[in-house]
């Protein structure tokens with residue numbers, strides 16, 4: 001194939017540590033092999049630690065969307081009411097999936113690029129009897145918004161509904177306390193802040209949510225993504241369900257091992273430091289960040305494309321001349337927004353400086369006259385002045 005290597009600074013997949021790739025070369029094992037089962041059990045424990053939960057955990061086959069679909073198709077029967085907090089592109093994907101399942105979907109649409117106001121949920125949920133579930137996204141990758149979950153969870157519990165959360169972008173880069181927050185089902189993806197290739201979705205499910213699946217009147221529409229069947233393989237029963245993607249499990253296990261050896265707090269601070277430096281540099285290029293301070297994700301930075309700059313031309317030049325990939329805007333933000341991802345292994349000082357330097361060159365090429373090193377100097381000054389400095393070096397791996 002002989003493909004040229006890229007520096008991935010978009011919304012995922014992110015860069016992968018060579019040790020994670022190496023772990024995939026363990027050789028092949030049967031999905032019920034006792035040695036492999038030990039790896040699986042250990043991975044389930046590591047997933048618990050990072051989610052902050054004692055709930056049942058597993059890594060289901062498929063990307064983040066599989067985790068999303070598994071939750072919606074397992075937890076909702078046709079006609080059951082689900083209230084969905086909608087404030088970006090991936091929230092709309094959840095709505096689409098829930099509609100296909102035949103649930104009675106009640107979307108509450110709020111502004112993109114701002115946190116979802118909890119009072120809207122309180123107002124809506126009070127109007128309905130027997131709401132089965134409320135859904136929210138912890139980090140909306142399309143807008144860069146970090147959503148506070150505590151209030152949404154409290155309102156949901158007050159109305160005796162299940163609370164389902166998307167942590168595709170946040171897991172491994174932002175603290176998530178599943179048990180303290182009261183989350184019944186949460187899913188993520190292997191390829192962002194966790195630092196493995198795409199293909200697995202780490203999830204955690206509460207006993208209440210599992211019981212509700214076992215008490216269903218109708219079978220879940222998806223057999224493959226039925227969380228109760230999957231839990232019977234990952235739990236003590238170890239009942240065959242599907243042929244587990246063994247090599248991907250090895251990769252994910254190694255990625256979690258590296259994550260935990262770095263330490264969660266260190267990892268969060270590293271993401272914070274590098275996002276801060278990136279933003280300091282972008283400001284010198286007149287590039288404005290979309291999310292307001294206080295609700296901004298550190299792992300993805302969506303920005304408005306400055307007037308007079310062509311979206312495709314800049315991204316193509318970055319890819320062709322600098323081998324750097326950044327993300328484009330999605331949905332309503334298409335053509336207006338870039339999304340710069342510094343997630344997991346992609347969150348490094350070296351990469352921040354490389355991107356800013358490339359953008360300086362490209363802006364000059366298109367006649368924007370940026371004095372050389374303006375943006376990189378601002379980023380370096382940020383690193384030097386910030387009390388996060390010690391965590392802003394290359395990852396501690």
Ligand SMILES: Cc1ncc(COP(=O)(O)O)c(C=O)c1O
Nearest residue numbers: 063064065090139141168169189
């Ligand atoms: C918040 C969020 N949810 C869900 C998804 C879908 O995940 P995947 O592309 O891994 O299926 C993404 C992908 O970027 C995402 O950012």
